[in-house]
Amino acid sequence: MNTFLRAVVMAGASLAMAACGGEMTPEEAALAENEALTQSESELGSCNNWSEYNPTGNTFCDYRSCGYTWTCDDWYAKGSNAAAKETPDENILYCENGMPAYRVPNPGTFAETYSYRVCFDQYGNYTHTEYQYSSSLMACGC
Incomplete structure (x- = not known):
């Protein structure tokens, strides 16, 4: 709806300026558009x-x-949390079998x-x- 109002306002403002003998600068056009939209939206109601x-x-x-905890449960090896390696400090957590621990969100x-x-x-x-x-x-x- 705002697009429709904007088009109507711009067409009307352009015609008015042409009738008065001059083109609108981009700043004048933006000002006229904002003033008209503010008035139109207030007339339509408000929240x-x-x-x-x-x-x-x-x-x-x-x-x-x-946060999260670390686990060596093999069930997590098939999930997307397997062997999370975000920082070098996290790489030191290994399971007894030598595999990296799996990060599990709490x-x-x-x-x-x-x-x-x-x-x-x-x-x-x-x-x-x-x-x-x-x-x-x-x-x-x-």
Whole structure:
């Protein structure tokens, strides 16, 4: 919709300037476009600012943000974590059989949170509510 408004504004501004006997500079065109878009968007309605994040009450277990441990379990040899070698210090961890240890991420419990904002039309009538979600680490371990 913004693209349509931008095209209408630019066409109208160009015609007006041509009728007055002059071409618009790029700076004048950008200024006219921004002013018209701001007015057009405000006339279409608005949404309030986002609220603070609030807990949803949902938690989940995920394997991030809680570090990792090393294992020699052969089951991990087939996974994507096999023989992780990110720094020279990690290369010193070897199993009894001489193979490198496998890095295994530790699980963490995460709390889901949400934020919302309320939207209105140009007449001040409620139209809809928008939500966005996030999560934060509560504790390592699940």
